[in-house]
Amino acid sequence: MVFLSFLRIIKFSFQDIYRNIWLSIVTITILILALFSINLLLAVRVISETAISAVKDKIDVSLYLKPDAADEEIMALKGQVSNLSQVKEVNYISKAQALEFFQEKNKDNPEILQALQELGKNPLTPSLVITPKSAEVANELIGELNKIESDLIESQNFSDNQLLLDKINSLTDKINEIGMIISLIFIFSTLLVVYNAVRVEIYTHREEIGIMRLVGASNSFVHMPFLLSSLIYTLIGTVAAVFIFYPFLSLLQPYLANFFAGYNINVISYFSSNFIKIFGLEFLAVALINALASWMAVRRYSKV
Amino acid sequence: MIKLLNISKIYHPDVAALKDVNLHIKPGEFISIVGQSGTGKTTMVKILTGEERASSGKVLVGGWDITNIGQREVPWLRRQIGVIFQDFKLLPKKNLRENVSFALEVCGNTPTKIGSIVPQVMKIVGLEDKQGRYPHEVSGGEQQRAAIARALVHRPKILLADEPTGNLDSINANEIIELLLRINRFGTTVVLVTHNREVVNKLKRRVITLDNGVIVSDQEVGKYIL
Ligand SMILES: Nc1ncnc2c1ncn2[C@@H]1O[C@H](COP(=O)(O)OP(=O)(O)OP(=O)(O)O)[C@@H](O)[C@H]1O
Ligand SMILES: [Mg+2]
Numbered sequence A: 001m002v003f004l005s006f007l008r009i010i011k012f013s014f015q016d017i018y019r020n021i022w023l024s025i026v027t028i029t030i031l032i033l034a035l036f037s038i039n040l041l042l043a044v045r046v047i048s049e050t051a052i053s054a055v056k057d058k059i060d061v062s063l064y065l066k067p068d069a070a071d072e073e074i075m076a077l078k079g080q081v082s083n084l085s086q087v088k089e090v091n092y093i094s095k096a097q098a099l100e101f102f103q104e105k106n107k108d109n110p111e112i113l114q115a116l117q118e119l120g121k122n123p124l125t126p127s128l129v130i131t132p133k134s135a136e137v138a139n140e141l142i143g144e145l146n147k148i149e150s151d152l153i154e155s156q157n158f159s160d161n162q163l164l165l166d167k168i169n170s171l172t173d174k175i176n177e178i179g180m181i182i183s184l185i186f187i188f189s190t191l192l193v194v195y196n197a198v199r200v201e202i203y204t205h206r207e208e209i210g211i212m213r214l215v216g217a218s219n220s221f222v223h224m225p226f227l228l229s230s231l232i233y234t235l236i237g238t239v240a241a242v243f244i245f246y247p248f249l250s251l252l253q254p255y256l257a258n259f260f261a262g263y264n265i266n267v268i269s270y271f272s273s274n275f276i277k278i279f280g281l282e283f284l285a286v287a288l289i290n291a292l293a294s295w296m297a298v299r300r301y302s303k304v
Numbered sequence B: 001m002i003k004l005l006n007i008s009k010i011y012h013p014d015v016a017a018l019k020d021v022n023l024h025i026k027p028g029e030f031i032s033i034v035g036q037s038g039t040g041k042t043t044m045v046k047i048l049t050g051e052e053r054a055s056s057g058k059v060l061v062g063g064w065d066i067t068n069i070g071q072r073e074v075p076w077l078r079r080q081i082g083v084i085f086q087d088f089k090l091l092p093k094k095n096l097r098e099n100v101s102f103a104l105e106v107c108g109n110t111p112t113k114i115g116s117i118v119p120q121v122m123k124i125v126g127l128e129d130k131q132g133r134y135p136h137e138v139s140g141g142e143q144q145r146a147a148i149a150r151a152l153v154h155r156p157k158i159l160l161a162d163e164p165t166g167n168l169d170s171i172n173a174n175e176i177i178e179l180l181l182r183i184n185r186f187g188t189t190v191v192l193v194t195h196n197r198e199v200v201n202k203l204k205r206r207v208i209t210l211d212n213g214v215i216v217s218d219q220e221v222g223k224y225i226l
Helices: A002-019 A021-057 A071-082 A095-105 A110-119 A135-147 A158-203 A206-214 A219-259 A267-273 A275-301 B041-049 B074-078 B096-105 B111-124 B140-152 B170-185 B197-203
Strands: A061-065 A087-093 A127-132 A153-156 B002-012 B015-025 B030-035 B056-061 B081-085 B158-162 B189-193 B206-211 B214-219
Touching: A002 A021, A002 A219, A021 A158, A021 A219, A021 A267, A021 A275, A061 A071, A061 A135, A071 A087, A071 A127, A087 A095, A095 A110, A127 A135, A135 A158, A158 A206, A158 A219, A158 A275, A206 A219, A206 A275, A206 B074, A219 A267, A219 A275, A267 A275, B002 B041, B015 B041, B015 B214, B030 B041, B030 B170, B030 B197, B041 B056, B041 B081, B041 B158, B041 B189, B074 B081, B081 B140, B096 B111, B096 B140, B111 B140, B140 B158, B140 B170, B158 B170, B170 B189, B170 B197
Parallel strands: B030 B189, B030 B206, B081 B158, B158 B189
Antiparallel strands: A061 A127, A061 A153, A087 A127, B002 B015, B002 B056, B206 B214
């Protein structure tokens, strides 16, 4: 008996999809569009977040040291700085290395190299390049560094850094905030569209639903075929969205790689490594919304 | 079989569709309910099928108190009461046989049972030869017969007919009434809501007249008196 009902529910569900094939296609198309645009939004966020964190990774502070500082003293200072909780890593750049970098940086500028040669000695100072754990603690770090009293330290490049840091932090905060709001509005309206599509689908069955109730079909029997149909729509929609979105990403990837040359941005690998999380969650969310829409709509038309 | 005790139905504070109605319908009766438009006839039918709840009073169907029947119990009530309407309510995309067997399918009956009941009811209503036709391929009278067949699949003790001849010419209307009488002879209680004076006068059965939500006359061998 239960098994029989189960088979009939499946039969009714497929009949419903098949007999209204155009409406089914429209519903599925709406689902695909909705999922596609949500994934697009996600891709945009992944890209912007990678870009932001790439910028933030570039943040560092330098302590310039006296040229005649002894190695052991420098190493002691380095150890002291490394112990600060905000520090991710400290690199010691010796006088010779600083010169190398300088020459490399100015290799297309013969006049500067010439001037350096004429000087006859290495005018650069050794330094400690300190990378903070994150951009957010950079200011804290600077405060800590200011507290260090050591006659090794010749100068610091802190002041302009602080300004820049504040700017970067407030800008990225704003980007995240706006992105979040846009995403929420977008997701909300997408869900509304999906919800409505299912309601329209079921509206076309109102007569049938009314008759089912009229002749004594139980509540669950009236609801089940429509719930099943909406689940099938969701499944087809999600799978199709995956198959459309991946080629789209591969088309996009070369442009991204080009635009963000030097940064490691790979949206495809992001989606691949989070595949289950992203598409599974989308499937669940859409299935839930569909089921809700279906349940509400059927309930409405079965009030006879 | 059916007892309405002090039934009132108030849709809006100023719209009382039924006012303190008392009615006792015995098993096997064939009763007609007449009255002008908007006097609460359909409301009475809806209360009996569980589509509406009475605002006050008590409703008993075959000893079952359905006054405050819950949504989950309504299907069980519907399997004991057959209903037909003026507009037939057949599914256009199913043929007549499918329309009838649909009622059994959605209630979880086995194919064997469906296979034995459907031909029986189709025979009762005289549609054996037109089972494969779609609603738009048969006359209004035949559509109403199919609707009656569908109402009979659960072997109901009560058949409610809300203006079943409203969309039919007099020949088809008479045939439907004949069919209802035949079903009544098998022992089914029939409640016929109608506007049709000719039909009521010819029946010579019990007639209830409603006016403005109140029963104004109840005659054992009634005439249409409005
Ligand atoms: N769902 C509703 N909400 C509000 N008022 C309603 C509702 N259904 C019916 N009514 C009102 O209740 C009264 C009785 O309606 P009902 O449908 O029972 O009349 P009726 O006797 O069947 O009329 P008719 O012969 O035209 O079918 C009418 O005044 C109608 O407007
Ligand atoms: Mg009416």
